[in-house]
Amino acid sequence: MQWSVSKSWLLVILTVAVCTAVLVVHWPALSAGALSFDDDQYLSNNKLVQNPSLESGWRFLTEVLNPSTVRGYYQPLSMISLMIDYALGGREVNLVPFHITSLTLHIANTALIIVLLYLLFGQIWVAAGVGLLFGVHPMTVEPVPWVGERKTLLAAFFSLWCLVFYVIYTRKNVRRLYFWCLALYLLALMSKPTSVPIPAVMLLLDYWPLRCLNWRAVREKLPFFVLGGVFMLITYISQSRTSYAVLPGQYNLRFIPIILCHNIVFYLYKIVWPVRLSSHYAFPEPLDLSQPMVLAGVIGTCILIPLLLISLRRTRAVLTGFSVFFLAIFPTMQIVNFSNVIASDKFAYLPSVGLLMILASFLTWLAEKSYAAKSRDWCVILAAAVLIPAGLESAATRRYLAYWRDSVTLFKYMLMLAPDAPIVNYELGYELQIEGRLDDAIERYRYALKVKPNYVEAYINAGTALGMEGRLDEAKGYLRQALQLAPSDANVYIDLAKIFQLEGKIENTISYFKEALRINPGDVEACIDLGVILASVRRFNEAADCFRRAMQFEPDNEVVIDNLARILAKHPQDENDATQAVGFAQRAAELTQYRNPAVLDTLAAAYAAAGRFDKAVAAEQAALDLASDSNNEELAAQIAKQLELYKQKKR
Secondary structure, X not given: OOOOOOHHHHHHHHXXXXXXXXXXXXXXXXXXXXXXXXXXXXXXXOOOOOOOOHHHHHHHHHXXXXXXXXXXOOOHHHHHHHXXXXXXXXXXXXXXXXXXXXHHHHHHHHHHHHHHHHHHHOOHHHHHHHHHHHHOOHHHOOOOOOHHHHHHXXXXXXXXXXXXXXXXXXXXXXXXXXXHHHHHHHHHHHHOHHHOOHHHHHHHHHHOOOOOOOHHHHHHOHHHHHHHHHHHHHHHHHHHHHOOOEOOOOOOOOHHHHHHHHHHHHHHHHHHOOXXXXXXXXXXXXXXXXXXXXXXXXXXXXXXXXXXHHHOOOOOHHHHHHHHHHHHHHHHOOOOEOOOEEEOHHHHOOOXXXXXXXXXXXXXXXXXXXXXXXXXXXXXXXXXXXXXXXXHHHHHHHHHHHOOOOHHHHHHHHHHHOOOOHHHHHHHHHHHHHOOOHHHHHXXXXXXXXXXXXXXXXXXXXXXXXXXXOOHHHHHHHHHHHHHHOOOOHHHHHHHHHHHHHOOOHHHHHHHHHHHHHHOOOOHHHHHHHHHHHHHOOOHHHHHHHHHHHHHHXXXXXXXXXXXXXXXXXXXXXXXXXXXXXXXXXXXXXXXXXXXXXXXXXHHHHHHHOOOHHHHHHHHHHHHHHHHHOOOHHHHHHHHHHHHHHHHHHO
């Protein structure tokens, strides 16, 4: 078919068409409401993400070996990206801003794959068709609605740009493009360190299809390998310090070939036949040949390797493409164990480029044969080879996306595929607990403990759920069991403190809160809770000390400042307390933009303590107006009573 437009315009038109198709297929991701594994670290409980600022961004960049808000490796650009989405309105109850960014990145990655394949093979229609197969594939679903997997998309985005610039550099030999490649590689590493193998991928591209592999090409990669080595070291240290990383030799080395064989065949199987996809593929138990998937992996790998070597007689494409896939996915192959899953769809996101290269090479060969024979049959074959699988993939992608509509639905789906997985039972229990379905939640926790008797988090949450049901003795039993397993877990002491508080045992409550703060002095919420309890039993000096300690960690926390101001105003211990109370109360009012009636009530009390009753009356009147506007009759009545008292003292 002849087109009157140039090749560049045809590439743009087809890329836009493919990206539009990807947008349509993945559109339901925008309304997904599910939060998956570790999303609490990336969003729900991440104070830096929830407080967008230059200071938060700087902490993400500078906390290299000890990330404070996310357990695991250094990933500052991904965290800053989530922080920006939060600033744009993203919340746990409104994930749309996060999903818009993630879907945009996935569409951009699809476009970059089309450009890369076109630069490598020179066939626009082939590049567009293969890019479509990538963009709508069900295995690309996981990183889009999963908030915490922004890192996968962002790292792929910079890695693909790096490879595109590298191919152009090898063709044009423009030095500045080399430095662009190095900068983009650094950005990819700062998004997710699994981008480390990109220099090795470049060397494979030099071997085929660029065919420019020589000593100069190897020397050019040395800065990339050095940079990658630095990030490998950073990743291991940060992962070890904040989570865990088990090196080969710390477990039975016979598992290494078993894991490699299993994963090679497992990923190929899932890519070719993407059914029963999940965010949790547990390690087979036992990890030996008695497991069908392990046996299939060993047999399949033993067949695959000779076939790859034999293919060299005809083409470099198959061995090189598979080597790109294997090298790119190797960091996540669990040789260094850092996760409770043996494999994951998201791990294959960028590495799939290697397999796409094989497919693009085959279709390019087919097209060239058809051109040489002056036949147009290749058009029909190409259309069928792309559109039929793309249609099937799109249907499967839509079905999988339906499970991401909410967290309970997602974890029930995962549980259907892996009913004995402790973490899936635990996560489903947690989501059911949030919904108030406490009996169902407790049942899930108990099942998780049946499978994994030392599951500390399940003991903690079971104790919390039982406490919420008023079954306090059972709750204490679970929490004390958690304490035996994790005597340094501050959260266990906090939960036990809350149980004792429900029983009215205030001294026990205070004792356990203090122990929690000894273990984790920076727990601001625990400081607040303890401060409120101490104030309730008239231990005002200790309460004030709690709030002052909290301010050391969060100096702009209006709850902390307001509580401290109220104690100093209502229960001054010396003549300076009233003055300090005014200063703190004014700061709390500024932080709440003078829109919180309770904070303005504190401000009025502080003015009154300082003898400035005209200011106290004005502040209390403003508090009364806000309380009345919000229909909070109880608070309005209390404020009105206090207002009359201040008016009398003013006279």
